[in-house]
Amino acid sequence: MTSHNLSREEDLVNKLKARFPEAIKESKVERERRILVAFDKDKLLDIAAFMRDELGFDHLKGVAGVDEPTHKRIKVLYFVGSFSRADIEDIILVMETELDRGNPVIASSVSVCPSAHFHERETFEMFGVKFEGHPDLRKLLTLDNWEGPPPMLKDIKFPEMAQR
Amino acid sequence: MTTTQAQAPAPQSPMTITPGKEASTLDVSVGPQHPGSGHVRLLIRVDGDYIVSIDPDVGYVHRGCEKIAESRTAVSNIPHLERPCIIDAIHLNWGYVLPIQELQGVVVPPRGQYISTIAAEMNRIMSHLYWLAINAGVFSGHTTIFMYAFGDRDLFIELAEMLTGARLTYSFLPPGGPRRDLPAEFQKRLTHLLDYFERRLVEYDRIFFSNPLVVARAKGIGVLKKEEAIRLGVTGPVLRGSGVKYDVRKVEPYGAYADLEFDIPTFEEGDSYARFMVRFEEMKQSIRIIRQALEKLPKGPIARKAPLAIPEGEAIGRVESARGEIAYFVVGDNSDKPARVKIMNGSFRNLIAMPYLIRNVHIADMPIIYGGIDYWPLEADR
DSSP states (O other): OOOOOOHHHHHHHHHHHHHOTTTEEEEEEEETTEEEEEEOGGGHHHHHHHIIIIIOOOEEEEEEEEEEGGGTEEEEEEEEEOSSOTTTTTOEEEEEEEEETTSOEEEOOTTTOTTHHHHHHHHHHHHOOEEETOTTOOOOSSOTTBOSSOTTSTTOOOGGGSOO | OOOOBOOOOOOOOTTOEEEOSSTTEEEEEEOSSOSSSOSOEEEEEEETTEEEEEEEEOOTTOOOHHHHHTTSOTTTTHHHHSGGGGGGHHHHHHHHHHHHHHHHTOOOOHHHHHHHHHHHHHHHHHHHHHHIIIIIIITTTOHHHHHHHHHHHHHHHHHHHHHHSOSSOOOOOOTTSOSSOOOTTHHHHHHHHHHHHHHHHHHHIIIIITOHHHHHHHTTSSOOOHHHHHHHTOOTHHHHTTTOOOOHHHHSOOTTGGGSOOOOOOOSSOSHHHHHHHHHHHHHHHHHHHHHHHHHOOOSOSOOOOOSSOOSEEEEEEEEETTEEEEEEEEEOSSSSOSEEEEEOHHHHHTTHHHHHSSSEEGGGHHHHHHHHTOOHHHHHO
């Protein structure tokens, strides 16, 4: 089976923590190849640029919102990986940040990572997260005449979707 | 809570032509019912015969898969989560099940892993044949390859039906392992089919991939440089056609891939023809993988019993689908329904390549670039 040596993952976490001692709030190596880093949302662009230029995480796999009404927060998760660095290409690093559920605002990462364009548009329409500085923050997937609230929020229920 | 739907805006004809901002340009709406795959509208701005810019308007087949997934149990999610890409259902199914198994601590027995791998590689061939028929054949006006590839795809579909009971939407891999063992005569028939298909690939090469008309049509069109491909985060054959050797089957082996020998075909050119050739070579590798898996197939149980509930926690699972890496992020909360399922699939990630590639090209080159990306609107829209 797979080895349980996690030194590569811990090394990456330590580099991040050393560079951003205050902005990295929490970090854990979940298992081999999986790292989770919780960060302060104000430092998004600095951390993203550092990860791209210094650590070699060169692409974004996706952006996910997670609505947690009991904690009055919306989490935004960025899934990043590397194509160009063979030693870390198997790692998925999840960068996680918390936004206020009443007013979810975060800087857009399109300037650092152009592929965030459609991912951020989707998270904007599904969770109502405003990505400041996004060049074209429009609805993407829902109907043109959909004027309801962001549909992926937990308190939006669609009875017709319930299990039959 | 009730939701409101406002009055629909004035209906717009799907083929509107309106003057663009600059006097010499026109805005043309292609789709959402175009003759290829349909379901996506490409708003292009043309200057004479050239496309100046493109705005992909997606979402025509959005069905809220991620929202539905929160209201159904882990197992009953499988049939609808594999729907977005019915020609590649095993991979959508498998990618979803991996994180659930990880949270549950369920390990699929070796025989189950091998059977899953065989089914997945058959599905890759079927998906690439569909692409070859429609996105490569029809889009480049080559009707012979359309007939050939669709006919041969059906032979694989028949065997998939024999294995799973369904032609396209198999729901074959619930948590714990595949639903069925290989039926009697299956190995013999599949071996026979692979021998036949290998000969057909030689024919495909002769009439399509080496056809001077196809080469002239696709070579040098829609070039995506290696650095750009990395920066845009594209995946699958689009990435490998730009010279990046990245495949989840090698990077993070799942199923039986760690035991099997195969190559990752990559091409440096980054044009539509390179993307065509990646898929052509991948079909050959799939044959190689299935043959080895059939030969090495271990004995023993095919599946283990998995609990119905998803334990609390988060996990990411990923597989290499025909359209690239498909990753699922699943949050469990000890109930039988997932608290969140996020789908990160190849079509949605490759969507970003469209505005970059379909720019400053002839209108006539658009289908070739679109076909090279192998964009599947239903998968992207979810």
